[in-house]
Amino acid sequence: xxxxxxxxxxxxxxxxxxxxxxxxxxxxxxxxxxxxxxxxxxxxxxxxxxxxxxxxxxxxxxxxxxxxxxxxxxxxxxxxxxxxxxxxxxxxxxxxxxxxxxxxxxxxxxxxxxxxxxxxxxxxxxxxxxxxxxxxxxxxxxxxxxxxxxxxxxxxxxxxxxxxxxxxxxxx
Amino acid sequence: xxxxxxxxxxxxxxxxxxxxxxxxxxxxxxxxxxxxxxxxxxxxxxxxxxxxxxxxxxxxxxxxxxxxxxxxxxxxxxxxxxxxxxxxxxxxxxxxxxxxxxxxxxxxxxxxxxxxxxxxxxxxxxxxxxxxxxxxxxxxxxxxxxxxxxxxxxxxxxxxxxxxxxxxxxxxxxxxxxxxxxxxxxxxxxxxxxxxxxxxxxxxxxxxxxxxxxxxxxxxxxxxxxxxxxxxxxxxxxxxxxxxxxxxxxxxxxxxxxxxxxxxxxxxxxxxxxxxxxxxxxxxxxxxxxxxxxxxxxxxxxxxxxxxxxxxxxxxxxxx
Numbered sequence: 271x272x273x274x275x276x277x278x279x280x281x282x283x284x285x286x287x288x289x290x291x292x293x294x295x296x297x298x299x300x301x302x303x304x305x306x307x308x309x310x311x312x313x314x315x316x317x318x319x320x321x322x323x324x325x326x327x328x329x330x331x332x333x334x335x336x337x338x339x340x341x342x343x344x345x346x347x348x349x350x351x352x353x354x355x356x357x358x359x360x361x362x363x364x365x366x367x368x369x370x371x372x373x374x375x376x377x378x379x380x381x382x383x384x385x386x387x388x389x390x391x392x393x394x395x396x397x398x399x400x401x402x403x404x405x406x407x408x409x410x411x412x413x414x415x416x417x418x419x420x421x422x423x424x425x426x427x428x429x430x431x432x433x434x435x436x437x438x439x440x441x442x
Numbered sequence: 443x444x445x446x447x448x449x450x451x452x453x454x455x456x457x458x459x460x461x462x463x464x465x466x467x468x469x470x471x472x473x474x475x476x477x478x479x480x481x482x483x484x485x486x487x488x489x490x491x492x493x494x495x496x497x498x499x500x501x502x503x504x505x506x507x508x509x510x511x512x513x514x515x516x517x518x519x520x521x522x523x524x525x526x527x528x529x530x531x532x533x534x535x536x537x538x539x540x541x542x543x544x545x546x547x548x549x550x551x552x553x554x555x556x557x558x559x560x561x562x563x564x565x566x567x568x569x570x571x572x573x574x575x576x577x578x579x580x581x582x583x584x585x586x587x588x589x590x591x592x593x594x595x596x597x598x599x600x601x602x603x604x605x606x607x608x609x610x611x612x613x614x615x616x617x618x619x620x621x622x623x624x625x626x627x628x629x630x631x632x633x634x635x636x637x638x639x640x641x642x643x644x645x646x647x648x649x650x651x652x653x654x655x656x657x658x659x660x661x662x663x664x665x666x667x668x669x670x671x672x673x674x675x676x677x678x679x680x681x682x683x684x685x686x687x688x689x690x691x692x693x694x695x696x697x698x699x700x701x702x703x704x705x706x707x708x709x710x711x712x713x714x715x716x717x718x719x720x721x722x723x724x725x726x727x728x729x730x731x732x733x734x735x736x737x738x739x740x741x742x743x744x745x746x747x748x749x750x751x752x753x754x755x756x757x758x759x760x761x762x
Contacts, residue, residue: 322524349523354449356515357523390523391514393560397526 277442281434288430295423297373299415301338305378306408308334308342309385313401316394323357323390324349337371344368361386381407447543447571452515455481458506461496470571471604477513477565480505487742513565520545530665532560534641542572542646542653572646574654578606578747579613583623585751585759586614586736592630593707594618594683596733600714600721601740606747607711608643608687610740612654614709615644615685619657635660636681638671644687669693676704683707695728702733714739721756 308330315326324346331342341364347353348360355363362383369379385404389397448456451473458481459467472484480491480502490498491505499505520537521528531537536546548566551558588595594614601607615635617623624630639645639662645652647664656662661679663671668686672694675681684701686694689710701708714722721729721737736759737752751759 316524316526320527322522322527324523326524351449354519356518358518360523390518390521391525392562393529393532394526 273442277438280438281431284434284437285427285431288426288428288433291430292423292426294373295415295419295426298375299412299419301372301374302378302408302412302415304334304338305374305382306405306412308338309401309405309408313398313405316397316401337368340371341365341368357390358386361389375411377411378408381411446541447539447569450516450520450539450545450569452512452519455508455512455516458492458494458496459483462492462498466498472571473567473569475508475513475516475567477510478507481508510565513567516567517564529560533558535561536641538642538646538648539569540648540653542574542643544570544572544641544643546570572643572654573609574612575606575609576613576616576655578610579617581747582610582738582749582751583614583617586738587624588707589625591707592624593633594623594709595735596702596707597709597736597738598689598721598734599709599711599738599740600725601711602713602715605740605742607740610738610747611685611687611709611711612644612656615660615683616655616657618683619660632657632659633682634680635683635685636675636679637662637685638666638668638675639664639687640666640668640671641687644685669697672697672701676701676706681706683709686710688712690725690728692728695730695733698729698733708734710734 311330311333312326315321315329316323319326321329327342327346327349331339331346334342344367345360345364348355348363349357353360365379365382365386372378381404385400388400392400448459451459455475459470459473462470462483462485466483466485469486470483471487472482474482474484476482482505483490483492483498490500491502493499493504494506517525520539525532528537532547535548536544538544546566546568547561547564548568549561549564552560552562586594586597597614599607599610615637618633619635621629621632635657637644637656637660639647642664644654645656645660645662645664646654647662650662650664652660652662661675661681663675666674668689669691672684672686675684684706686708687710689695689698689712698708698710712725714725732754735754737756739750739752741748753759
């Protein structure tokens with residue numbers, strides 16, 4: 271009886287691990303999509319609204335869901351008094367502190383890291399170009415993430431169950 | 443004392459400035475930052491370079507140098523991390539800071555169809571600290587009164603740069619607007635004043651709200667070309683007095699003439715040597731005929747201003 275219970279638990283654990291892994295594949299393209307949308311909003315705030323960067327980031331933060339809103343709010347807060355950091359330092363700090371809450375990978379982080387060097391430091395036309403090229407790069411990542419999702423999501427799910435079952439067979 | 447402008451500087455420069463003796467700090471007129479070169483200050487009409495230990499020197503090689511990183515940081519702070527909101531300011535070459543202080547900028551100009559579009563690689567900064575001197579106009583005011591109209595006479599203030607023209611102009615606007623002028627114990631009621639502030643120096647507006655006290659009945663057209671601004675104000679704000687800074691072009695004189703015909707009094711400033719004759723031949727040519735009824739020349743002295751007032755025929759009325 272106890273043996274049976276143990277076997278059930280092993281299978282359950284395996285399935286769960288598989289599901290969690292699969293979920294990561296499913297969430298990444300969603301998060302990239304939301305990141306792209308938020309950058310496009312930033313583009314509008316800068317290009318048409320003339321909104322100063324800290325306020326623009328706050329607005330976007332308010333409109334975004336977890337975990338992106340943390341990122342934007344943290345950056346905006348670092349730019350304002352009393353810290354008064356530069357835009358670049360603030361964004362880099364926010365990335366470093368909040369990236370662990372996202373399911374995105376290092377490539378996406380690199381895109382934002384690069385964008386932080388130019389954000390707020392030039393005229394509108396230039397800002398637009400930089401944001402657009404960041405969006406393009408993210409779209410490429412998104413396509414890849416979607417492909418990975420199609421390929422691995424289901425596989426991870428079944429693989430979890432199968433590995434659980436395999437372990438049970440081995441030790442039974 | 444208002445040392446709000448200190449907060450625009452990066453940490454290191456701020457702490458250097460705070461090490462200055464209090465008298466020098468309160469007398470500061472300009473702080474000049476030039477990338478890779480010594481940090482310069484201008485206090486009480488004298489210039490110095492700052493030393494690492496907080497002292498001052500006139501030898502540039504002993505001065506503290508500022509680097510690229512600090513220029514970046516400074517630009518980031520004065521633009522609120524958003525250079526793109528300051529395109530117009532970058533075209534003009536200066537940014538107005540809270541408190542009405544002005545940060546002049548120099549760098550590499552980017553042209554578009556032969557006109558300056560903005561400046562990039564900004565490496566030179568000059569903070570001109572604005573000081574409001576309430577009551578600066580008190581000694582001059584009695585000579586500018588029009589007793590019949592209970593108003594001021596058309597007045598032109600002539601002086602070289604940095605002698606206090608704008609300070610006097612600002613205080614005249616405040617006094618007239620708030621009704622602190624005229625004869626008798628009660629004085630005369632305040633008048634509607636319109637300031638055309640092309641370079642944001644008179645009122646030091648941030649988002650349309652003046653940083654200086656320019657009086658309760660004063661309207662300001664900020665950043666507006668003078669000739670156009672004068673006409674707009676006459677049409678829209680029905681002023682009793684128009685106040686403008688630094689006239690000197692043909693179209694300015696034309697707009698002034700229009701104002702005179704509209705029955706509006708004009709107080710203006712102009713650059714000039716400010717010695718024997720108040721008007722330079724150039725200005726005289728532009729202004730042609732008798733536009734102004736009073737001329738005031740200014741010179742900075744130990745006690746504040748030294749000024750002379752002339753009537754419309756350039757006859758001196760007062761020497762102070």
